[in-house]
Each structure stands twice: as structure tokens, then as C-alpha cells.
Amino acid sequence: MASSPSFPKTFTSPPPETETSSPQNTMPTRDRSAGRNVHIYDLNDPTTVIGGLLLLPGVTNANFYTMIEIIIIFEGPFFLQNENETKIEKDDYPLQPGNYYIITTHSFRLNDEPWLVRTISLATGSRVATFTEAVRSRDRQCIISGRSIPTFNGIDFWGGFKAAHIFPLAYEGNWIKQNYGRWITSQPVQGGSINSVQNGMLLSSHIQQLFDSYSISINPDDNYKIVAFQPTAFDIEGKYLNRELFTRPNAPADPLLRWHFRQAVLANMRGAGEPCFEHDLPPGSDIVGEILRGPKSGERMEFELFSRLGAQIELYPSAGGIIVVRPLNLRR
Numbered sequence: 001m002a003s004s005p006s007f008p009k010t011f012t013s014p015p016p017e018t019e020t021s022s023p024q025n026t027m028p029t030r031d032r033s034a035g036r037n038v039h040i041y042d043l044n045d046p047t048t049v050i051g052g053l054l055l056l057p058g059v060t061n062a063n064f065y066t067m068i069e070i071i072i073i074f075e076g077p078f079f080l081q082n083e084n085e086t087k088i089e090k091d092d093y094p095l096q097p098g099n100y101y102i103i104t105t106h107s108f109r110l111n112d113e114p115w116l117v118r119t120i121s122l123a124t125g126s127r128v129a130t131f132t133e134a135v136r137s138r139d140r141q142c143i144i145s146g147r148s149i150p151t152f153n154g155i156d157f158w159g160g161f162k163a164a165h166i167f168p169l170a171y172e173g174n175w176i177k178q179n180y181g182r183w184i185t186s187q188p189v190q191g192g193s194i195n196s197v198q199n200g201m202l203l204s205s206h207i208q209q210l211f212d213s214y215s216i217s218i219n220p221d222d223n224y225k226i227v228a229f230q231p232t233a234f235d236i237e238g239k240y241l242n243r244e245l246f247t248r249p250n251a252p253a254d255p256l257l258r259w260h261f262r263q264a265v266l267a268n269m270r271g272a273g274e275p276c277f278e279h280d281l282p283p284g285s286d287i288v289g290e291i292l293r294g295p296k297s298g299e300r301m302e303f304e305l306f307s308r309l310g311a312q313i314e315l316y317p318s319a320g321g322i323i324v325v326r327p328l329n330l331r332r
Contacts, residue, residue, distance in 0.1 A: 080100045
């Protein structure tokens, strides 16, 4: 029977502490491996954890295979077996907690596809006003929870709801470079294709935070099932969304949901996972200092800057896609 030591090392992971802090009283950060109860190994190297998952309701064996094929590049066929040397089939049975071992006669490697740093997006501005209006008009409810907006005397009250971008506005340069606009069939009157209603969903504020941080995602290839990578307190783990919400002519585009799901898997399952950023800072906090002392400081500062600027002005004019504002060179 395959076995592993009590404290295996994690592939490309930092030291095994689940929280880190600096002498400058930086808020602690948590990596996404904390609480994992599913671990992935190469049978030929059972001392190194390739990745893992905090298993929550709704994840099937077939889902698990799909996720593994995102974080690992295989040169040939493979299958998984558990600690009892039982082959795991690609079926709809619920995945069980435990250690899983990759069995293959071919080589494979951890996928080095970039993960785009993302924090809670709160930017507002004239350039996204039409986007917000269009998303509100189309959805009128949180797409994930199903909670409708409150109305009174014919007035809509939007407090507690956010029009969230699926692909973040801060990365409009990537959007243009990868030609993601090809997935948009409903072009907005202003703001560029990234601000199409098809790149947005109305979400309740708390659920928007989970979505923006990749703690939850929607798998469009499994009947629009919610996949949760951490407990949510909203009883949405494994929930299937109403397909009619995604078959409307101006519905959220499946390729964009697929992109978000892929990013969520990379963030939460590859190696030790990506850092979780603290955004609930006490009043009077040195926010810039907190960011600069934390993980991925340069990428996070760029995201914060371009989220705000991109909501106000066009950073990438359509004529030639020339960048008006150069990215910060803060990467450490």
C-alpha cells in the first residue's frame, strides 16, 4: 500500500507555517493549504505533496480528475489510486478525503500557467457605470444565492449587491493581448468589451468577496455547479445554478466562467496554493505598508492601481492598444 510520512513537504511550497507575519505588525496571511483533507502525490515520490484540496460538498471523482488536469500537465494517460491501491474511476461518486497517488508510465509536470493576483474589487467610476447598470438590469438578483434585490414603492435598493467582473478590469491588457473580447457578442456602448454585461454577474457583497478571491467559482462544464474551495457559511457548496440564467442572449459567457474556474483551481490546489490577502484592515492602518510587507506586493499594488484607474479612464485605447499608463515595477 502506498504511504507517506506524517509531515510531507509540499511541491514548490514555502515553509509549512499556515500564517506568517512580519516584525512591522503586518496582518497575518494564510496560504490555501490550511485545512486540506485531500492530498495529491506522485506514487514514485510519496514524500512530496503536489497539491491538494479542502474538500467540501459537491466535488465528485470526475471533478477531481478535471481539476488535476488543470494543475498538472501530463504527457500521456494516467489514473489515480487511493491509499488502499484502489483505482479511482472518473465517475459521479463523491470524492472522499485522503491521499491520492498519480499512476502513469509517462512524464508529467506541475503546470506553471500564471495565476493573476486578485483582491476584492471595489473600484467604481464613469467607465464602469454602464456595465453596472446593464448587470443590474439583467440579473436583479444574486446569481449565486438567488437572493433578489429589495424593492419598496417602486424603488430598487442595491445596497449589499455588487456588479462583479468575471475577468478583472485590472488586467485589461491581458484581455486585449489574449483577444478575450472574441467571446463577447453583446458589446457595451462604452468601456470596451471587458465591460460587457457578459463579463459580469450581480452578486451579494459577501459572495462577491468569495468570488473575487477565488474561494468559490462556477464550473460551466458541470451544469453550472458552484465549486467551493473554502467554507462559505451560505450553504452554496455544490449547488447547481439555474441554467436559464446562462442561456439568455446576454448571459455571462461560458469561456469567461471557465477562465475563472481554472484560475480558482490553480490558486487553491497547485502546490501550497496562492496567498490569501487580508482586506479587513483596522481603521488607521497603513494600507500601502501592509501591502508592501505582504506576499506578492508588486502584483497586488499593480492590481489595486489598475482596478481604480481602469474604472475611470481608458488605459488601452482601441487604436493600436497602446498602453497609456505603464505598470509599476514593484515585483520582489
